[in-house]
Amino acid sequence: MSTEENTTFERLREILAKEFDVAPELIHPAARMDELAIDSLAVIEVIFQLEDEFDISFPQEEARTLQTIGDLATCVDRLATEQRARASPRAAAP
Numbered sequence: 001m002s003t004e005e006n007t008t009f010e011r012l013r014e015i016l017a018k019e020f021d022v023a024p025e026l027i028h029p030a031a032r033m034d035e036l037a038i039d040s041l042a043v044i045e046v047i048f049q050l051e052d053e054f055d056i057s058f059p060q061e062e063a064r065t066l067q068t069i070g071d072l073a074t075c076v077d078r079l080a081t082e083q084r085a086r087a088s089p090r091a092a093a094p
Contacts, residue, residue, distance in 0.1 A: 008054070009073040015049055016069075029070030036069075046072070054080050 013027045022036050033043060043066070047058045050072075056079045066072050 008076050009069070011053065012046075012050070012069060012073050012076070015046060015053075019045070019049070027069055029068060029073065031069045032067055033069065033072075050076050056080050056083050 009029060013024055016022045016027050016036065016038070017024045020036075020038060020042055022038070026036060038046070043063060047063055050056070051058050054076055056076065058076075058079060062075055062079070066075060
């Protein structure tokens, strides 16, 4: 995991531990959301929080593909990078 992914993962761990009463030691990149008793409705709630926290827009089709906490952290980082790149003005070509 890159440093950015690790930071996202740590923030995700905090959200899950606090909002969904999941023991932090159970939250690791390979942990499946269903193993942590995070159902599809809870995933949507987490995504809403992540959208606010990271200022991203999370396409619905992305949510359906996520299986693990690591998948979610990686997806958040990818979306943030893509969306920042689209939002920044491109330098004019000479």
